[in-house]
Each structure stands twice: as structure tokens, then as C-alpha cells.
Amino acid sequence: MSGALRIALADDQALIRAGLRSLLQQQGLEIVFEAADGNTLLQQLAGQPVQVVVSDIRMPGLDGIEAVCQLRARGDTTPCLLLTTFDEADLLLQATAAGAQGFLLKDADPADLQAAIMQLAAGKTLLQPVSTDNVRQRYRYHADGAPRALFSAKEVAVLRLMAGGYSNREIAGSLFLAEGTVKNYVSVILDKLDTRDRTRAVLKAITLQVI
Structure with missing residues (x-):
């Protein structure tokens, strides 16, 4: 998979991670590592740099938003795409305040997810408004x-x-x-x-x- 976009995947649910991994690999993306929580994500990123982080926003312990905050605090500017099943208006504000470049609901179309990752890798932002x-x-x-x-x-x-x-x-x-x-x-x-x-x-x- 030489030349593929390198992705870190974080979600506390193993089945969700497996589904996302399969989907992203089918789209030609390379999953460098997976993490079940924010702490593991931060530890792995310290030694295995990637081009985009795709993380659940709600995880036990250190959640996706706090993980992004800590990532930015240590000077790591890796683009982060936060995913959530929660249709809450406040989450978009929290994601942007933390320093995330992307925010999507998990029920987004697979093509939209791939487009979001590619957009973040290109240095752009994608913050999809939640339902109003x-x-x-x-x-x-x-x-x-x-x-x-x-x-x-x-x-x-x-x-x-x-x-x-x-x-x-x-x-x-x-x-x-x-x-x-x-x-x-x-x-x-x-x-x-x-x-x-x-x-x-x-x-x-x-x-x-x-x-």
C-alpha cells in the first residue's frame, strides 16, 4: 500500500473500528494503528506519525475532544477528523475550539467520509454543521x-x-x-x-x- 494516505483510527468500540478500518482500506487508505481511547491515541502518535487522525468524539477516559486539545498543546498539528453519533449543536463548537479540522456525524455517506479525510490531508477544513x-x-x-x-x-x-x-x-x-x-x-x-x-x-x- 505504498503511497497511501496514512491514517490513525480511534474508537472505543471494536466493531466500529473494524467497520471503519475495512471501509477506509477499501478506499485505498492505510490504517497505521488503532486506539480504543484518547490516551492510547496520544501515546501511539508520539512514535508513529500519520497524515490524518480519525477519532470518535465520545470515548471513556480521554475523549476525542480532549485528545485533540492535548495534541495541540504539545505542538502536534496533525489534522483531526472527529466522528460522532450524537446530533448535538454544542459538539461542533467544542470540536472547533479544541483545534479539530473536521467534524462529521457517523451516519455520513462513506464517500463524504473519504472526501473529508482527503480534504484534511490537503490542509483544508471540513466542519459539517449538525442538524438544527x-x-x-x-x-x-x-x-x-x-x-x-x-x-x-x-x-x-x-x-x-x-x-x-x-x-x-x-x-x-x-x-x-x-x-x-x-x-x-x-x-x-x-x-x-x-x-x-x-x-x-x-x-x-x-x-x-x-x-
Whole structure:
């Protein structure tokens, strides 16, 4: 498998790891090693560098998010793709804050998983927004600081990435939009939240539970 993209795979469930290993190998990727928890992942990475880490976000002991935090703290910039079965809006923010370059739900299409890995290996980011169905009821408020208008699902997705500190260019790459389109979304978001800058917009959106 000479020349294949080198991958580290972490998941606490052996059956899930086996399934992912088989899938990724069929796609021509090389699984350098597997780990059942974050601590093992960090130990193995110290001696066996890879091009992309694919890790479950929920693992006993040291989970995927904390593993990425510790990886970044020791100066390791290996791209990390975090996978989860949990459809929770907060996980995307936690993943971006930890320093992960990618986030996908485990029910993503295999082709999307392969594309995400290739994108991360190329130095890009892929932070797929989780479903916003469970937060849409939060868009109506009865307070003085309420948004001027309701938010669309795409605006919420942009807001989440803004909260992770991503630039317009990075948001555009993650959401497959033109950079100019993202700039327009940001302007609309600032207007709806009646704020002058991105930081105040994110803080207000968090306070109002938009994200």
C-alpha cells in the first residue's frame, strides 16, 4: 500500500473500528494503528506519525475532544477528523475550539467520509454543521435583546463556525460556499443581532441560545 494516505483510527468500540478500518482500506487508505481511547491515541502518535487522525468524539477516559486539545498543546498539528453519533449543536463548537479540522456525524455517506479525510490531508477544513432541527424552537424570543428577525439554518451554521474563530475563507471552505456569500451571511447576522462586530455577535447568539 505504498503511497497511501496514512491514517490513525480511534474508537472505543471494536466493531466500529473494524467497520471503519475495512471501509477506509477499501478506499485505498492505510490504517497505521488503532486506539480504543484518547490516551492510547496520544501515546501511539508520539512514535508513529500519520497524515490524518480519525477519532470518535465520545470515548471513556480521554475523549476525542480532549485528545485533540492535548495534541495541540504539545505542538502536534496533525489534522483531526472527529466522528460522532450524537446530533448535538454544542459538539461542533467544542470540536472547533479544541483545534479539530473536521467534524462529521457517523451516519455520513462513506464517500463524504473519504472526501473529508482527503480534504484534511490537503490542509483544508471540513466542519459539517449538525442538524438544527432541535434548536429551531429557540429562534423566537420575548426579550428586549431579541434578534430583529429569525435565523435560517445556514445562518446558524455560519454563526457556529464564527464562534470557533474561523475566518470567512475558512467558513466558505467548510460550508462549500463562495467567500463573498459568507461575507453577506455575516453582515445579515450582525444586523439581526444588532451588533457591530463578530465577537459581540457570537456572545449575543450564545446568550440568546441561538447556538
